Amino acid sequence: MLVSIVNGAGIVFESIYVLIFLIFAPKKEKTKIFGLLVLVITMLAADVLVSILVLHGSKRKVFAGIATTVFSIMMYGSPLSVMRLVIQTRSVEYMPFFLSLSVFLCATSWLIYGVIGKDTFIIIPNSFGCVLGAMQLILYAIYHRFRDTRG
Structure with missing residues (x-):
């Protein structure tokens, strides 16, 4: 619920x-x-x-779980293009720190909830979210002092 x-x-x-x-x-x-x-x-x-x-019964639950897992992974993967831009420009101009922190904390919270409840459909996408959120924070730590080098 x-x-x-x-x-x-x-x-x-x-x-x-x-x-x-x-x-x-x-x-x-x-x-x-x-x-x-x-x-x-x-x-x-x-x-x-x-x-x-x-679908009926357990097949419905599995189908819905797989669909939501795929959509959640896609959602967490959406900042990948911005992460590439950060690396190319050496600037975090288009990747706000608090958004990156929120992604990491939210994914971590849901991952813990999924582990406690032993719910694979919550664990899998939020594991991706934790990793991608951590990658964003690492990029921010590396590039937050650099200016945009695109001229």
């Missing part, structure tokens, strides 16, 4: 964030983000429909 409540709150906050972005973003960015939003909603709808209409 706790996982459902937290993820429900996350959906509400993220929806508000995306809506505000769509209101104020330039047209080109709106089009790109709207396309991604349609893709995500379609994937979520397909996941829900398969879970409800096709």
Whole structure:
């Protein structure tokens, strides 16, 4: 139940964030983000429909667990392009420290929760989150004093 409540709150906050972005973003960015939003909603709808209409019992739980694990890993992997930019430019300009710290702490909290509850579907993605969050913090420690070298 706790996982459902937290993820429900996350959906509400993220929806508000995306809506505000769509209101104020330039047209080109709106089009790109709207396309991604349609893709995500379609994937979520397909996941829900398969879970409800096709699968039953333990198969439903395994399918939903695998789907959420994949989506969570994708979420934690999204800063990889920013991490590459930090290495290329030797600047943390586009990687805020507190966001990196929050990713690490959140993933660590959920990893501990998953270990205590022996829930593989929580342990796997949050292990990735801990590693990627730690990598962001290490990059920040290395490059926080450098200026952008792109000229």
